[in-house]
Amino acid sequence: MNLDSALKMLDYWVELGWLRALDHAFAEFVCTISAENNDAPTGQLAVLAAMVSHQVGRGHVCLDLSHLCADAEATLVMPPEGAAKLAEAPDSLWRPADLFQNTTADQLIESIRNSNAVSDGSHSTPLVLEGTRLYLRRFWRYEQAIAAGIRLRFSPGARENDQQLSRALDALFGKKGEVDYQKVACALAARNRFSVITGGPGTGKTTTVLNLLAALQSMASQSPNADPEDPYLRIRLSAPTGKAAARLSESIGGALSKVPLNSLPGAPDASAIPTEVTTLHRLLGSRPGSRQFRYNEDNPLPLDILVIDEASMVDVDLMASVFSALPETARLIMLGDKDQLASVDAGAVLGELCQRANDGHYRPETLDWLKTVTGYQLPDELADTEGQPLDQAVGMLRKSYRFDEHSGIGVLAMATNEGRFDKHLIKQCQSQDFPDVAWLGRSALMSDPAESPSVPDALIPLARHARSGSARAFANAGEGRVVNGEAVAAPVGYGHYLRIMSEQRPEATDSEADRPKWDFWAANVLSAFSQFQVLCALRKGPFGVDGLNRQVAAELRASGLIDKTEGWYAGRPVLVTGNDYNLGLMNGDIGVTLSVPWDRDEQGDPVQTLRVAFPSSDGSGTIRWISPSRLQSLETVYAMTVHKSQGSEFTHACLVITDRLTPVLTRELIYTGITRARHWLSLAVPQEAVLREAVGRSVVRASGLARLLS
Numbered sequence: 001m002n003l004d005s006a007l008k009m010l011d012y013w014v015e016l017g018w019l020r021a022l023d024h025a026f027a028e029f030v031c032t033i034s035a036e037n038n039d040a041p042t043g044q045l046a047v048l049a050a051m052v053s054h055q056v057g058r059g060h061v062c063l064d065l066s067h068l069c070a071d072a073e074a075t076l077v078m079p080p081e082g083a084a085k086l087a088e089a090p091d092s093l094w095r096p097a098d099l100f101q102n103t104t105a106d107q108l109i110e111s112i113r114n115s116n117a118v119s120d121g122s123h124s125t126p127l128v129l130e131g132t133r134l135y136l137r138r139f140w141r142y143e144q145a146i147a148a149g150i151r152l153r154f155s156p157g158a159r160e161n162d163q164q165l166s167r168a169l170d171a172l173f174g175k176k177g178e179v180d181y182q183k184v185a186c187a188l189a190a191r192n193r194f195s196v197i198t199g200g201p202g203t204g205k206t207t208t209v210l211n212l213l214a215a216l217q218s219m220a221s222q223s224p225n226a227d228p229e230d231p232y233l234r235i236r237l238s239a240p241t242g243k244a245a246a247r248l249s250e251s252i253g254g255a256l257s258k259v260p261l262n263s264l265p266g267a268p269d270a271s272a273i274p275t276e277v278t279t280l281h282r283l284l285g286s287r288p289g290s291r292q293f294r295y296n297e298d299n300p301l302p303l304d305i306l307v308i309d310e311a312s313m314v315d316v317d318l319m320a321s322v323f324s325a326l327p328e329t330a331r332l333i334m335l336g337d338k339d340q341l342a343s344v345d346a347g348a349v350l351g352e353l354c355q356r357a358n359d360g361h362y363r364p365e366t367l368d369w370l371k372t373v374t375g376y377q378l379p380d381e382l383a384d385t386e387g388q389p390l391d392q393a394v395g396m397l398r399k400s401y402r403f404d405e406h407s408g409i410g411v412l413a414m415a416t417n418e419g420r421f422d423k424h425l426i427k428q429c430q431s432q433d434f435p436d437v438a439w440l441g442r443s444a445l446m447s448d449p450a451e452s453p454s455v456p457d458a459l460i461p462l463a464r465h466a467r468s469g470s471a472r473a474f475a476n477a478g479e480g481r482v483v484n485g486e487a488v489a490a491p492v493g494y495g496h497y498l499r500i501m502s503e504q505r506p507e508a509t510d511s512e513a514d515r516p517k518w519d520f521w522a523a524n525v526l527s528a529f530s531q532f533q534v535l536c537a538l539r540k541g542p543f544g545v546d547g548l549n550r551q552v553a554a555e556l557r558a559s560g561l562i563d564k565t566e567g568w569y570a571g572r573p574v575l576v577t578g579n580d581y582n583l584g585l586m587n588g589d590i591g592v593t594l595s596v597p598w599d600r601d602e603q604g605d606p607v608q609t610l611r612v613a614f615p616s617s618d619g620s621g622t623i624r625w626i627s628p629s630r631l632q633s634l635e636t637v638y639a640m641t642v643h644k645s646q647g648s649e650f651t652h653a654c655l656v657i658t659d660r661l662t663p664v665l666t667r668e669l670i671y672t673g674i675t676r677a678r679h680w681l682s683l684a685v686p687q688e689a690v691l692r693e694a695v696g697r698s699v700v701r702a703s704g705l706a707r708l709l710s
């Protein structure tokens with residue numbers, strides 16, 4: 001295909017919605033660069049450039065040409081929206097599958113390898129080819145920087161004193177009979193200057209890292225080189241979003257009080273372990289309107305240990321910035337759940353680093369060392385004489401302390417990860433076999449299940465469920481559940497926070513001077529709102545954020561809980577969708593609109609005005625009241641996408657599965673949705689087959705990081 005025809009075809013693909021205009025523009029840019037260097041750009045080069053750009057837009061770091069040739073449709077996943085228009089497309093229009101079906105990766109490589117726009121990275125070309133992987137230069141650089149930062153920290157010599165470590169671990173975890181994987185993960189992380197601690201919900205990632213930090217501070221303070229005035233290491237805790245940072249801040253307080261600091265050699269002071277968690281952007285010193293951070297290789301971060309929680313949400317761009325700002329001697333500890341959705345932007349750093357975590361792949365010398373410092377002999381299944389350096393730095397937590405074997409949330413999360421949400425499991429959900437799971441299947445959602453599904457019909461029971469929490473949909477009407485020795489209140493739905501809003505409102509005569517009363521009220525409303533959340537896969541469509549927001553608002557209005565469904569009204573919950581440094585609001589922050597009588601009219605009488613109450617970002621429990629007119633980017637949040645919910649947790653989550661399979665509906669999305677629920681999970685499933693099929697689809701993002709580290 002010549003260049004003109006290729007660009008024309010790409011144009012049409014943009015029209016069909018298969019490509020972004022940006023992908024087309026990038027292809028043109030690559031061809032211009034190539035032509036400027038006395039090269040004759042080919043149609044093949046233009047198409048591949050557009051494809052790489054398209055893949056980056058879908059979260060991949062690169063385009064693997066061997067995958068492209070093996071199955072172009074599955075690799076590129078062009079959105080189906082174009083299908084309707086496709087009928088009008090000229091017969092001669094090529095589809096991705098036609099284009100690459102008789103081509104091999106070697107042929108593609110041959111066709112672009114000598115182009116001036118492509119190099120192995122040693123020249124400043126817009127495209128970089130490494131093996132069969134084709135990268136945009138920027139992303140290739142990120143991956144190289146991350147791999148170099150990790151490799152640097154594998155170097156021997158960073159090992160702590162084994163005896164000291166062993167004493168500290170015994171003091172923290174004891175010497176129980178069966179293998180304690182928290183102790184093992186702690187040991188591995190203490191041994192390496194780069195480490196990953198991964199585990200599902202409630203497996204003790206926070207607990208483990210606090211024990212690790214306590215052990216490291218104990219050893220630092222006992223070191224002969226320690227400064228008696230200031231013996232401790234400088235530690236910073238971070239998370240990718242404000243929400244995740246706030247959640248970690250919250251859980252750290254309680255978890256730290258359980259760390260037996262006094263039994264450690266040197267009895268480190270509690271103040272040696274920080275409880276403040278900052279977002280990565282704030283830590284690195286982001287500057288509005290700039291990609292550059294204040295901290296970078298020329299101005300490294302002043303710290304000895306950096307912990308990143310919810311690391312699955314960190315993309316390659318941000319990860320590369322972290323490594324460039326990290327002093328060479330500093331430790332990096334990444335925490336997260338490897339099975340969760342990857343970052344919104346390109347990369348799946350945590351997932352890739354943990355690809356082999358299930359099977360350990362620990363070398364004999366690692367196993368011997370672990371036996372010495374922890375006292376545990378790990379099972380043979382986790383041994384591998386060919387284990388790679390990265391494997392030795394990854395600890396996986398294997399026991400959930402939140403979900404016992406009766407918990408449906410735990411069982412469903414595990415089954416989803418294993419790719420089996422089978423009929424038997426669905427039956428168990430339907431028969432209320434799990435005390436914490438409600439199944440809103442076809443019969444609950446459709447007025448006549450025998451009829452073909454009618455979407456508006458299905459939304460009405462869903463909205464009712466969202467209002468009341470439908471305790472009766474759970475076994476025993478949600479009564480009498482005890483988790484970890486504590487009684488769990490029955491599900492409540494959104495009606496709960498709206499009732500608190502109207503019933504607990506301070507007196508109308510309370511002025512702004514009575515701020516603590518208003519703050520107390522707002523804090524109660526916000527806390528009640530966080531009891532429940534509808535989660536869905538998509539933004540658009542009846543089962544997406546837009547449709548569900550509309551339907552839930554209509555239901556709440558019909559029940560007299562709110563008095564409007566559009567615009568600003570008391571009770572409207574909002575999600576901030578972009579960082580606003582002036583207001584101190586971060587993407588992901590949630591507030592509730594409340595009516596307050598603080599303004600005065602001309603006669604000096606109080607006037608009701610709306611303010612949005614947000615919890616303060618420092619975890620102090622105070623409230624920020626912001627006038628709606630000052631808020632730039634936000635949306636109503638009766639429903640939230642699972643992507644946006646990452647890093648958050650809700651007492652009760654209602655996960656709505658679309659009635660049709662869409663490209664975003666994958667195993668990772670469903671697992672992430674299920675694991676947002678702490679005590680109650682409702683599954684709204686208009687079509688069982690869609691759920692089963694989605695769980696069978698796992699996304700693997702193309703990237704070369706694992707290879708660079710092998």
Ligand SMILES: Nc1ncnc2c1ncn2[C@@H]1O[C@H](COP(=O)(O)OP(=O)(O)OP(=O)(O)O)[C@@H](O)[C@H]1O
Nearest residue numbers: 182199200201202203204205206207208251401402
């Ligand atoms: N070894 C343990 N023994 C008993 N309880 C534990 C242990 N480790 C953790 N827990 C308890 O399990 C709960 C979850 O622990 P933690 O918050 O550390 O897990 P997490 O993996 O960080 O959770 P999340 O999924 O919320 O991030 C806490 O209540 C904690 O006290």
